[in-house]
Amino acid sequence: MYRDARSGLIVFLAHCILNQNTRARGVARRRGPFEEVVVFLAEKGIGVVQLPCPELEFFQEIRVPSAKDALDTPEYRAFCKELASRAVDLINLLLKQKLRVIGIIGVEHSPSCAVTEVPLSSADLYKYSEGMGIFFEELSQALRERKLDVRFTGLYSASNKAETNVERLRTLLEEA
Numbered sequence: 001m002y003r004d005a006r007s008g009l010i011v012f013l014a015h016c017i018l019n020q021n022t023r024a025r026g027v028a029r030r031r032g033p034f035e036e037v038v039v040f041l042a043e044k045g046i047g048v049v050q051l052p053c054p055e056l057e058f059f060q061e062i063r064v065p066s067a068k069d070a071l072d073t074p075e076y077r078a079f080c081k082e083l084a085s086r087a088v089d090l091i092n093l094l095l096k097q098k099l100r101v102i103g104i105i106g107v108e109h110s111p112s113c114a115v116t117e118v119p120l121s122s123a124d125l126y127k128y129s130e131g132m133g134i135f136f137e138e139l140s141q142a143l144r145e146r147k148l149d150v151r152f153t154g155l156y157s158a159s160n161k162a163e164t165n166v167e168r169l170r171t172l173l174e175e176a
């Protein structure tokens with residue numbers, strides 16, 4: 001359609017997949033980006049939109065780690081809802097240009113950006129339950145409200161999970 005080099009494929013990434021510097025104190029697992037993700041996306045020619053880091057922007061500092069119960073205030077949820085709405089505006093715009101948004105990629109174990117494994121209780125930050133983080137719930141809801149169907153997948157921050165991460169990206173691409 002555009003008669004040029006573009007692949008027409010795009011993913012939206014949770015901010016810290018490309019920039020671990022925004023993570024809460026003591027939980028950054030990489031020096032910068034997830035290398036395997038950058039390599040995979042570059043090799044496949046998939047364009048990247050970096051989502052904002054909701055916790056950094058809301059708290060205006062690199063905060064201490066927390067669970068969903070501590071973060072889930074009306075103020076933080078409203079903030080995430082606003083960020084989600086803007087991201088979905090952009091997804092909608094890209095889709096209207098006949099580009100394909102093949103996925104929204106989150107970070108498992110984050111109270112804001114998890115897709116399937118979220119820490120629910122401040123009593124145990126390292127116990128994960130099935131569910132999404134607050135920002136990703138709002139993204140999911142904003143997509144539903146606009147009747148847009150975009151797949152989600154979650155990656156792991158630990159570098160020893162790099163193969164799992166690549167496998168999840170491969171699945172996303174194959175099922176796009």
Ligand code: SF4
Binds near residue numbers: 017022110112113
């Ligand atoms: S998981 Fe989400 S909220 Fe946490 S550092 Fe990454 S982008 Fe920010």
